Amino acid sequence: MPKKTRPSASLAKITRPQPEHVLARTRLLQRLDRARQIVWVVAPPGAGKTTLVADHIGRRKRACLWYQIDEDDADIAAFFHYLGLAVKKAAPRKRRPLPHLTPEYRAGLTTFTRRYFQELYSRLKPPFTLVFDNYQEVAADAGLHEVLRDGLDGLPAGGHVVVLSRSAPPPAFARFLASGAMEILDWDALKLTLEEFSSVARLRWQGRLPAEMLQQLYARTQGWAAGLVLMLERTEDSRPQAALDSTPEAIFDYFAGEVFDKTTRPGRFCFRRRFCRCSGSKPSRSSPGSTRLRAFYPT
Template identity: 40%
Template structure:
């Protein structure tokens, strides 16, 4: 399912026949002489269709990046951008991921990432960022745009499609001409273009010049409203829309009129599938119990009825955001709050079974199905953190009711793991809370891991270590629990944590030599790569600064140097090692 998600995110919508707006083609030709073109306009203004038709006629296959709410987590944004680069330079190592050690210098990371990313794209590439506004109102990408767009090679072009105009921090690039813009005034259909659209859609209803002028005045050249109006029955007069109404209100008026004309089967299908950001046929069939799902979606896509077919496959579709917002509003009125939430929860179950964890979590959050969201978090937290999506996991956890957050030791533990390299002092507090709860709730595994997590956080903090005594006191009981768990990977974590605690707080402890030997064994033979290199870094620190055993330190360096150059080695560990 993750592969399907990547295909959706990194592939353009299928091109369907549309009116060729040659008036704007020449403007895009001119704008592409500069590194960045920013096309802005309201939802339903035809931005994506315009770009698809332009590149189709110019014989160019652009690279596509579908921005969505997951990109509000910068780690997710850079992760997926790295996958796009990997598609075009598979022989090169994967691009760096935004791991926590970079979070204190994100602009520097973004600049280096962007330079490396662009260098891997084929010469002549055009990269499209579609629906840029979907990363959210507090979109952290906005602040990085001057960095990401600053060093675009002369052979690469970037096009941004957004409901919003360029942010203020791009003013220098706008002034210099490096960023060219097409805005709502450019995108509005002229009367001539409306006439062409009518003929393209094979409308049997004849339109005089006066009627076309009225259409233009009523819709203000907004193509979403035009499409809906042209779908109306011939015998219906065009209603007068006051100029004071918003475009969204006009769209809702016409969309509702056409929605009421649909049969009950199609209405039910639309209301239920509106909860899905992306619609796979098999998911739609399971959610709606309608085996006619493919025919319904194919028909809507072929009619350009605010339904987009993705990556050239008949199996995946997406409703236009404006249409989906309308359908969700209808679903709330017609299905009611409880049934809509039940549909969202059911859809989440289907997506989760297919491996789409991120969208399943968002649906459960919207449905306020806290028990299922909690279960999802506990099952998938580790894999989410391994991808570096710390902000995503934090968002899920903090969405839960406060009472649920404070009564679950694992939620405290995962919050500690989120913060451990960002704010280790805060992480210690989370691990303390987790450890306290595990003792009350008799959860041996959570107890052991919280103990290890807290000691690791002390090592990251490089601060006051007196309170490590409180954790060392429990060493023997932790060892006894670990033996009962009987998992070599857990035993390795406990041995390493015990070594850290004794090294930083009680280096003359009677068991210090025992744990030094155990850490040597982890470094040389451990199964977990991350633990091995972290242990090697701490062991080198001990040998050179604590024990002064430089002969052993030299052996360690010779043994681990090739491993430390591995791309998977965390930058912070590399920095500590080389320093």
């Protein structure tokens, strides 16, 4: 059995986010409508992965099982336990709980996994979507990759799976790509277009920003949604130009906490380049995140 977790933490792990005042990204919503059974969404932090998929499910009113992966899922028994809670939340009328992975099942984990997922699928009314968020939390050598591969092998017609990650699919998922069952929605697709960028900026600013300024902000952020929001949040209402004049310390701290602390060294280089384009500068030594960031900036 998994270690005890606060009920509120367990609920958050299996609850679909419900973002408010979200711009309808029609081109991506339609792409998800046409997508293959399995979609791997891979992009850096703040690209809008979770918001997009949660918004798509809400707008299409699809049955959904949302599962947020964290360090507890390194224990396969804990994964099945929390997944069972997610199924119960998604299909509350089904009173019989899904089985726990007890020691007697360990020798036949593949068989247990396939039967477990068959029962899971039978409890959800098509069309339904399973979402596994924060998949980058799964270690490269974790057994969860093979467990999910075996479980998704039996995905029925009308069932869809979306995996949200900062990393590319692991080797265990190669068969889905090879067979055409899975497609990848990457950063190039998720980046805001200039039109989307302008709509988000005006929505956040609650007014009209000059077209020239929007173009400069777009060039600065490279379509990165979180970069735009962070720059505008620290801008005084009377001085929208301030978003271009300086880079908010919040962006330094965001990169320090969300990117550099949680990303492998090759990934840090990629994100660092994006950060430099967005900020146009290096972090000041007074920034709370500057100590961590300076480790990756040559002086």
